[in-house]
Amino acid sequence: MDNTALHTVEAQIRDQAAAYCESGKVPGYVAGVHHAGQQTVVAHGVANAATGAPMLDDTGFLFGSVTKVLTTTLVLRQVDRGLLDLDTPVVTYLPGFALDSPGAADKILVRHLISHTNGIDADLYFPDAKGRDALKTYVDGLASGCGTLFEPGEQLSYSNGGMIVAGRLLEVVTGLPFPDLLAREIYASVGMTHSSTSAEQAILRSTAVGHFLDPETMSARPTNMFTLPDTWGPAGGTPIGTVADLLAFGRTHLAGGVSPSGTRVLSAESTALMRQVSYDMGTPNTPPLGLGWVLYPFGDTTVLAMSGASPGGVSILCVVPEHDLVFAAYGNQPGAIMLHDQLLRWLLSEHLGVPIPRLVTEPERDVDLTPYVGTYRSNQLRVDVSVVDGQLEERTTYEPADGSQERIFTEFAGGMTSGPPQRYVPIRPGLFAPAGYPLETFDGYLRLLLVSYHDIRDGQARFRNAGGRLTRRA
Structure with a gap:
């Protein structure tokens, strides 16, 4: 990408972010694009409406469920090392793993955890625990509080519980607490130099907080809860970082598992496996799933993507392998997902020249309801x-x-x-x-x-x- 194209991308993000923020839809927004060796990051608005702290290029934010791709990368690293096998039952490594349906957990394989095909019915299960044993507390609680939605591999359902069990699995096979493993094997290896695993670390630098619309004043008010409990770390509860850090992680997946600094983070085979379809429901509202990645089809172009909700905020990471492009962004109000969508579509259609076909045509009449x-x-x-x-x-x-x-x-x-x-x-x-x-x-x-x-x-x-x-x- 030449400098003229880079300036066009930068100007488009700046104009759209400014318009969206100034319309009152979101207090602050930060986004970045890496394409063909060039990179730009743009920030607008405020990171915290209560303090007026500005949203900066290097302001940190909660990754939310974008973390699930990081967790999946950690699982595949252990597969590369021979510590895990994707087709082995989880209970082989976690003998205490159980659900409240007798024998249900025994059928769940490691790959089911990271392909959202595990059937664990725990999407809104929020046990409140902190520290070293937080993930153990979560997994132990599944046995008395959570059952199954379907047989493993039978259906697909976006699974916070599966990723958290995967996080606990990682702790057991590596001997390291999940936050330490994430910092050592992802942040350090990728070069995510401004990322942290807790609010205590993030408070030491510029960090955005989420906001919600106050129905009485119709203005944005900061969230009363910065992060979800530690039990949700591997699914996206606690990791925090910058747009540049997410771009570096996306570039690692563009480069077949090699980080921008040249460190081999993941084997080429495992990186490719994450992009392969694990399950396809065959319905427009649910794109095919790989391992960790959601595989969004835009005509003949596939976008590897994951968005991440946090209390009052939403992030996104998109990788477009066919065009050597990574897009990452965060807005500190849930409605920012609309701006993420607008910018992604502009990047695909206007910047890359990717045709975006109509996904849904005219409604059908006389459907039996x-x-x-x-x-x-x-x-x-x-x-x-x-x-x-x-x-x-x-x-x-x-x-x-x-x-x-x-x-x-x-x-x-x-x-x-x-x-x-x-x-x-x-x-x-x-x-x-x-x-x-x-x-x-x-x-x-x-x-x-x-x-x-x-x-x-x-x-x-x-x-x-x-x-x-x-x-x-x-």
Whole structure:
């Protein structure tokens, strides 16, 4: 990429970030692009609305679920060393691993943990523990509080629990606490010089905090909870770093596992394995999954991606191998995912010249809605689906298991424990779009807003899929 193209990218990010921030949608935003040997990072707005601290090029932020790609890389490093085998049952390494369904954990292989095909029903399980035994506490608690959504390998459901079990597995086979392993084998090897594994480390440098929209003042207020508990570290609860650090990690995957400094972080074979399709649900709202990476198809171009929610913020990391490009960004309000999507689509279509085909065409009329009506559940989540005025209406309710988890989830969600009813229009049998959105909204990253239903038996759908997460008919 020549300097003229770099300046165009920089100007586009600056203009779009400024417009988005100044419209009041997000207090601060930072984004970076590495393409063909050139790199730029742009920041705008404030990192903390309470203090007025500016968002800077090197401001740190919570990675959120982008951490899952780092955790998967750590697992594959141990596979490269012969310490782990992807097709070995997890209980071989973690004999105490169990779920509340007898024998269910015994069927889960190591690869199921990092391909989101494990079926562990623990997506909103938030045990509050700190320190060296946090992940052990999490895994021990699964036996009495969490069951399964499906048989391992039978379906795909985005899995925080799978990644946390993988983190505990890493601790056992390496003898190192997960934060130490992450710092030593990813941060140090990749050259992520400004990344940390805890709030205590991050407070020593410029770090952004998340925000939520205050319904009374309609202004952004800082979150009351900076990070999720230590138990969520491997799924994205605690790691913190900068856009430049994420770009370095993305470049490592572009280069077949070799970091920008020349360090071999992962074998070429394992790096390639992470990009291969592990499971494909065959529905537009859930792209195929590799190991760690979500494989977004934009026509013939595949974008390796992962976004990451944190309390009041959202990050994203995208790698485009065919075009030698990495895009990373963070906004400190949940709605920043819209700006992530806008910039990714601009980079693909305008900067790289990648055609972005329509993912969803005109809605189909006369779709029978009765197979989808009912109540669907997963860990502490209930979704009631009915038909209203020829559309599906969903009412989602959080049902906390105890006071501690209610407190954590409520803070993570900015005070909400249930959402307003959402109407969906049928696109085709089994696929629905939220009412009121132009259909081109779903051509990019925001295809995750679509909802699908699967495995119809005796005239009733068995699973509902929203954002890649399954709920099962009650």
